[in-house]
Amino acid sequence: MNKNQFDVIVVGTGPAGSKIARSTAKSGSRVALIESREFGGTCALRGCNPKKVFVHAASLIDQIHRADGKLITDHGVNIDWQQLCAFKNKFTEPVAAKSERSFQDDGIETFHGTAKFSDETRICVDDLALDANRIVIATGAKPTPLTIPGEEYLIHSDEFMELDHLGDRIVFVGGGYISMEFAHVVARCGKKVTVIDHQDHVLTGFDTDLVKLLQNYSQQRGIDFRLGHRVVGIDGAGNKSKKVILEDGGLIECDMIIHGAGRDPSISTLQLDVGHVDFEDQGIIVDQYMRSTSNPIVYAAGDCAASGKPKLTPTANEEARIIADNLFNNEPETLPSYGHIPRVAFTIPAIAAVGMSQEEAKESHSEVDVRFEETSSWNSNRKTGETVAGYKLIIDKQTDLILGAHLLGPQAEETINIFALAMRYNLTATNLKATLFAFPTHAADIRKMV
Numbered sequence: 001m002n003k004n005q006f007d008v009i010v011v012g013t014g015p016a017g018s019k020i021a022r023s024t025a026k027s028g029s030r031v032a033l034i035e036s037r038e039f040g041g042t043c044a045l046r047g048c049n050p051k052k053v054f055v056h057a058a059s060l061i062d063q064i065h066r067a068d069g070k071l072i073t074d075h076g077v078n079i080d081w082q083q084l085c086a087f088k089n090k091f092t093e094p095v096a097a098k099s100e101r102s103f104q105d106d107g108i109e110t111f112h113g114t115a116k117f118s119d120e121t122r123i124c125v126d127d128l129a130l131d132a133n134r135i136v137i138a139t140g141a142k143p144t145p146l147t148i149p150g151e152e153y154l155i156h157s158d159e160f161m162e163l164d165h166l167g168d169r170i171v172f173v174g175g176g177y178i179s180m181e182f183a184h185v186v187a188r189c190g191k192k193v194t195v196i197d198h199q200d201h202v203l204t205g206f207d208t209d210l211v212k213l214l215q216n217y218s219q220q221r222g223i224d225f226r227l228g229h230r231v232v233g234i235d236g237a238g239n240k241s242k243k244v245i246l247e248d249g250g251l252i253e254c255d256m257i258i259h260g261a262g263r264d265p266s267i268s269t270l271q272l273d274v275g276h277v278d279f280e281d282q283g284i285i286v287d288q289y290m291r292s293t294s295n296p297i298v299y300a301a302g303d304c305a306a307s308g309k310p311k312l313t314p315t316a317n318e319e320a321r322i323i324a325d326n327l328f329n330n331e332p333e334t335l336p337s338y339g340h341i342p343r344v345a346f347t348i349p350a351i352a353a354v355g356m357s358q359e360e361a362k363e364s365h366s367e368v369d370v371r372f373e374e375t376s377s378w379n380s381n382r383k384t385g386e387t388v389a390g391y392k393l394i395i396d397k398q399t400d401l402i403l404g405a406h407l408l409g410p411q412a413e414e415t416i417n418i419f420a421l422a423m424r425y426n427l428t429a430t431n432l433k434a435t436l437f438a439f440p441t442h443a444a445d446i447r448k449m450v
Contacts, residue, residue, distance in 0.1 A: 299323045405419035
């Protein structure tokens with residue numbers, strides 16, 4: 001047997017790649033797993049999981065400050081950045097070695113290095129050539145290049161979580177998930193924070209009315225917004241401080257600049273054209289079974305696949321599931337069952353959404369009921385101290401089905417899952433109103449919303 005011949009080669013060890021590799025290996029296939037960085041993937045090492053450690057710390061500070069003079073007396077609690085990072089490392093440092101050892105225990109052969117196609121069925125890892133009957137690409141995403149002078153002074157999100165210390169003046173370029181989540185953390189560290197975005201609002205993809213509430217609250221918590229401004233350069237030479245140069249000639253002096261201006265599919269080093277794998281800006285072009293439209297032995301999942309779905313961990317997990325089912329079928333049959341994928345920005349408090357926006361619902365349905373309310377005065381929120389909260393529900397008047405749910409406030413990241421469940425199984429607004437939830441909880445507020 002050719003030792004470099006495999007049933008399947010998987011490139012990438014995040015949620016999608018890991019699931020596919022383990023599933024196919026347990027079914028008796030010979031599997032090669034390739035990783036260019038540490039084994040474990042972005043979510044476990046540089047993304048979702050370690051991020052929540054920082055968010056939890058900032059949430060504690062926020063709760064204490066809001067409760068001061070009401071629930072407790074604040075005698076000066078603060079975040080020790082080095083201590084926080086050390087605690088985060090307890091979660092991330094064991095991941096790489098533990099993950100690779102676990103893959104090997106499952107009979108998977110692991111390879112370190114940069115993967116490149118050398119023909120339609122062959123992947124080279126540096127100087128080693130591997131052949132396979134099937135190839136799965138699950139390489140995730142990477143920060144979008146800004147192609148501006150001084151770009152080398154930018155700090156990426158994974159580097160941010162490894163910093164020994166924070167500067168006193170920090171600028172975030174871009175107003176998406178990464179910038180807004182970490183801006184809230186840094187503001188709770190007592191630093192001066194500025195978020196710059198070329199659009200006139202942050203958090204595109206979330207309800208604009210709730211985003212406005214969150215943005216106003218963020219300003220009260222010390223975050224400055226420079227919206228409608230495009231960054232055209234960074235001057236970092238000559239002294240410790242840096243200058244962010246705006247298109248209108250404006251300058252913002254700061255100590256650190258964090259890149260939060262989007263992510264691109266991480267496919268540029270794969271030599272996809274050599275493997276006859278078609279791709280576009282959103283990733284590898286796939287059919288409904290997550291199979292390459294140009295090379296039928298190649299599949300792609302997660303952030304590197306142009307599936308048209310939100311690039312989130314639950315999406316990657318579902319795509320991995322159906323790839324594992326379809327991988328060795330000449331005529332794939334299993335389709336993804338995404339349902340309505342909830343999405344959350346872990347700001348403080350969190351903002352969450354599932355289903356259609358108000359605009360999308362009005363375009364596709366003849367009669368919709370839009371219910372929007374600012375709810376910081378509701379008892380469930382008042383009990384936590386001063387905060388911001390609100391909701392928007394979009395309901396089809398004819399069927400009573402929930403078309404979209406949008407939440408802002410304490411526990412929004414958990415409560416949104418109830419709406420996702422209701423929407424997946426076609427529960428009506430009346431069904432939810434008739435459901436008895438534990439009280440007093442934030443979930444119990446759903447009955448007031450519907």
